[in-house]
Amino acid sequence: MTESPSRIVVGYDGSSGADAALTWAAQEAANGSDAPAELRVVLVGTAMDPVLSGYRHVMDRAVEDWRAGLSERLAALGRADATVEVRHGTVVPELLAAAEKASLLVVGSAGHGLATGTWTGSVSQHLARHAACPVVVVRPRHSTVVDRIVVGVDDSPASAKALRFACERARRTGEEVSAVHGYFSALAHVLTFDGAESEVADRRRAAAEQLVKDLCRECAAEFPDVEIEPEAIPVRAGQVLVDASRAASLVVVGSRGRDAFSEMLLGSVSQHVLGHAQCPVAIVR
The missing domain is CATH 3.40.50.620 (HUPs)
Known part of the structure; x- marks a missing residue:
């Protein structure tokens, strides 16, 4: 340890x-x-x-x-x-x-x-x-019986640090880590005339799933004794993490992700999680 x-x-x-x-x-x-x-x-x-x-x-x-x-x-x-x-x-x-x-x-x-x-x-x-x-x-925990650390991930440097922070803590506590990538695009809800999902939405989903799998694979090599579960969910990142916090001991987020145009030092996702999570929140820079 x-x-x-x-x-x-x-x-x-x-x-x-x-x-x-x-x-x-x-x-x-x-x-x-x-x-x-x-x-x-x-x-x-x-x-x-x-x-x-x-x-x-x-x-x-x-x-x-x-x-x-x-x-x-x-x-x-x-x-x-x-x-x-x-x-x-x-x-x-x-x-x-x-x-x-x-x-x-x-x-x-x-x-x-x-x-x-x-x-x-x-x-x-x-x-x-x-x-x-x-x-x-x-913050108060919704559930005190779960042993899961949730970490929000994207392709930003702060996100990689957040995932590593979560894995370091999980190695000490014996908890599992859920690496969650929330993504949302109006294109994901666009249908073609025959009712099939658009090719653009399919590519977006595949890219999101690949991104989180790659991040988890890199961390798994450094933390082989930590169970890391990748999740890509087509919902806005802030809401995904708040929802996941109901069954988490800790939510970890980077201080600034790729969508942090509205705050120079603290991203909008981090702000949303700080205000609404139902468990403690770690902000990693």
């Missing part, structure tokens, strides 16, 4: 979402390794600002309350050795700085949302766009 990530950073704000992220990160740190990864929990309070001095006092008290409760929580997770760090500033820049040398950054899908400097659902979007390491956004 490969070693688990050397350092996992968790953003924490005392919310139920942050607690779910902490639990996931503690489990991930121990996966497949005799020596658990370093776990660092980061709490972010407000920056110093005379105008907001009253608010800062309230926020600092909340941060101390979160910190006080962490010791017991970390002990219950078997990670009393975790580092707890309090930083002051705006959440996204501070977490990005804390995760500069991390192997993984883990956050909840939403938190308290207490004005600037604290958590909102958009925090995960910003982190996924800019973090130097993979980001895992821990």
